[in-house]
Amino acid sequence: MGFHILTESGPLTLKAGERAKVAFTVTNGLGSDVEALLRVRAPDANQAWFTIAGGERRRFGPDATQNITIELHPPNNAAGGAFPFALIVADEKQPEEEWQHGPELTLTVTPGDPAPKSRLWLWLLIAGAAALLLIGVGLALCFTVGPCASGPGLGEACAVDEPRCDGDTLECTPLDMCLLKLGATGCKTGATDCSTGFCKDAACVAPPAIGEPCVEGNCAADDLLVCPESTCLGDVGAAGCTDDKQCLSGWCRKTETPARCAALLAPGEPCTEDRCQDARCLSGHCRAPDGAACTHDNQCESEGCVNDQCRRLPGVGQACLAGRCEKSLACPIDRCLVPLGGSCTSAPQCVTGNCTGGRCQDIPGVGQPCNGPCDGTLKCVNHVCKMPEGGTCGRASDCELGYCDGGVCKKRVAVGAACVGAQDCNHDQICQLDARNGNKTCRKKIGETCNAPAECGSLNCTSHRCVSKAGQECQNASQCGLSEACVAPMSSGPKLCMLENDAYCGHDRQCASLWCSQTQCRASTGHCTNNADCPSDFECKANVCRVRLGSYCQPSADLCEPLAAQCRVTGIGQSGAVCKTKSPPAPPGMCVLCKSQHGTCMNTIPCVLPPQWPQVWRNLHAVHVLNKPGLEARVADDLLDRLRTNRNDLMRRVLSPNP
Structure with a gap:
């Protein structure tokens, strides 16, 4: 703030009658255009030795710098000595408040060359006569006009100490000039007779403050006060406002001391009241309407800044706008969807495609609750994800059809259904040959759960388990299970229920052939492809089971090597x-x-x-x-x-x- 005065000159020494120049640089630090007054402060007796080149007024722009030159010219008869001087710069509108004293320099004057002695008496005579003449005229004027009896008058140079301004209506301003005091009369409108700088109705008045009527289109010498019409209004930072109307911005921030005119808040700035510039105070921030320029979402009412412009962001189900959606929405497939955990009313609203309990949930897997699509090929059956037919499974509840056979979801085959081979039955069933009628039907295996004997291939359901009758004594085949015969394994022993060839078995003792190979009763001399197809004491030779070397054989019947x-x-x-x-x-x-x-x-x-x-x-x-x-x-x-x-x-x- 203020003026900045610099010089590179140091002490000067001149002979009486010589001339010199001193350069100064002056910078306007008031931040606005200024009409400046320039003065040289020097002893009153030597004031005439100093002249400002170019005049004593300069117009400065904001932060402008000008070169000011002071010309020094002590007269030929100047007495020798040291004389201090300095440059003073003041704002014409408020000289008492905005003025600056530059560096003080010293001019040392030495006596000039003496005049020829032969003519000295003549010059002294002439000077004496002139002095007497001047004294006479001066005394006449002084006593007729009156200044000899008082100090400097209006507009004349003065000093704080001596000489003082004449009368009670004048005062010595910082520019060392006598001007009319506040309230004094006799000033001229538009003139600078008043120390306040304002003359209204021929009287010096105080500078109009913020909110007061302008004087001749001017306000107090304050860069923050302007007169756009007829009232002084404050620009941003002007102090002393009491009402919003006194500020150009329309906002007098009274929370400060003193209250000051404040700039309206820009979009995006925090706010507690509607003091926003081209925006509204929403959710604690100034928000600009759609179409306004922006750099961030919180600057916009719609909370969407797209391509440096406030835009209304699309909602659920709408196409994304430059990859953007309303807050809390996602844009996975160029469409705005609710992310995992968000509120929803239907499955299509969710990124996962699963809206359960009013929330977007993960895509459910096998056995998990569902209210829409399930993961992969799963189906939502009675609000539970199930594996379709042909899918892998670990338990029956995993399958849509309610049946898991060997790790694969299948249709359950009813007990008693006709079959050709094991592949036509469930994994817990066998394709059982009924020795009584020659038909093959699906029956439950030994050890599987059952509710009735007819479900079991053995026709024996004990404690809800299919139990084999093989090994039980019998009189005829009707007392045995399906694919069982009533035979005597020994010539002298009783008849026992024994499984026929190709029947499902778990041990040799269950088979009439006394040979269970790969869970199937086989003829001891039957066709084979490898040793596994033959009884334990046999081996496969030329696709026929033959007794191994070292094993029991029946000389009359068994085939030997x-x-x-x-x-x-x-x-x-x-x-x-x-x-x-x-x-x-x-x-x-x-x-x-x-x-x-x-x-x-x-x-x-x-x-x-x-x-x-x-x-x-x-x-x-x-x-x-x-x-x-x-x-x-x-x-x-x-x-x-x-x-x-x-x-x-x-x-x-x-x-x-x-x-």
């Missing part, structure tokens, strides 16, 4: 006797008991088992497979009877050294 098979019957012959085919060969597959001589089996010695021996072997095999309590005693008794009957013949054949 063509070249050799070991018939091991406890108590008969020597341990390790090898059975080979006769030469010429016996009928294919016949196992023939041979005699051992010195530990070597002689294939030249033909020998055969007694007629009863095949049944003895079968009984022994049945005891081994069935593992049924009580059978051992029956077989043992039967074996002893047969041994007693054939003892002599058997021993002769076995022990004889010759054929």
